[in-house]
Amino acid sequence: MEMILMGLCVAVFGMGVAAVAFGAATRSVSSDSVVQPQLPLVKAAAPARFFSDRAAVTPTVPSVTPRQVPIEVLLLQIENHVRMEQAAAEVFIAFPSQAHLHSKTASPFVN
Amino acid sequence: MTYELLNGLSSAEAEQVLRLGTRLMVPAGTELFRLGDPADRLFLTERGRIRLTMPMQIRGREEDIFVEEMAPGQTVGWSALIPPYRFTLTAIASLHEARVIALPREALQGYFVANPAAGYKIALNLAVVIGHRLQLSQTMWVREMQRTVEVRSA
Numbered sequence: 001m002e003m004i005l006m007g008l009c010v011a012v013f014g015m016g017v018a019a020v021a022f023g024a025a026t027r028s029v030s031s032d033s034v035v036q037p038q039l040p041l042v043k044a045a046a047p048a049r050f051f052s053d054r055a056a057v058t059p060t061v062p063s064v065t066p067r068q069v070p071i072e073v074l075l076l077q078i079e080n081h082v083r084m085e086q087a088a089a090e091v092f093i094a095f096p097s098q099a100h101l102h103s104k105t106a107s108p109f110v111n
Numbered sequence: 112m113t114y115e116l117l118n119g120l121s122s123a124e125a126e127q128v129l130r131l132g133t134r135l136m137v138p139a140g141t142e143l144f145r146l147g148d149p150a151d152r153l154f155l156t157e158r159g160r161i162r163l164t165m166p167m168q169i170r171g172r173e174e175d176i177f178v179e180e181m182a183p184g185q186t187v188g189w190s191a192l193i194p195p196y197r198f199t200l201t202a203i204a205s206l207h208e209a210r211v212i213a214l215p216r217e218a219l220q221g222y223f224v225a226n227p228a229a230g231y232k233i234a235l236n237l238a239v240v241i242g243h244r245l246q247l248s249q250t251m252w253v254r255e256m257q258r259t260v261e262v263r264s265a
Contacts, residue, residue: 071169071170071172071174074169075169075174075176075177078176078177079176079177082176082177082178082251083177085251085254085255086179086247086251088250088254089246089247089250089251089254090247092250093243093246093247093250101250101253101254102254102257105254110258
């Protein structure tokens, strides 16, 4: 007798679970069938950068983002970059050529 | 001490020009002039270094960005001789105290009128200084543009 009652309880519980699952499944189907409005694809806004957006291409260490560089360090980087560019420009003025004009810089500011 | 602005002048002529000016001591970190100021004096750097800067917005804050540094013998503030007679950069003494010779525009112009041969040499020297700055600026600008083009077309 106890076995029959236990079996009955398990059967009733199983039917309940099946009913809940069926309801959930039909609800998700109906919401999927609703036509979603077409949203324009918007490119994620890139953080503001100085001179170059090469930083977006090259992978960066997550813990050191440009935002976290102290302003004094950034100003020093800019100054070093300007000095290196000036030196490159001086070479071009002394020996004008296409190669000297667009010689690659080793400045870490743009590399 | 030789000054680029006085190249080609006899020592007597150079002495006459230098006598038109006054020596100024500029303590380290002190402004000699600021962008937008009326430019009525031209400066010859005698000792120390003068940093030339321009303002730039960085993280919503205006910062003076390094443009160029002038060494002893070089000319600072040629806007004093070129209309509209306004400085287009800010000049600050670098890490150490600087000493400059300030030459008033009116005194220089008076000297040019009285000594046209020397005035012509100074004008040529000034053209060399300005021409060099122009060449530097346009070369640096094209290099930056080239990098921008490479990044955009990548």
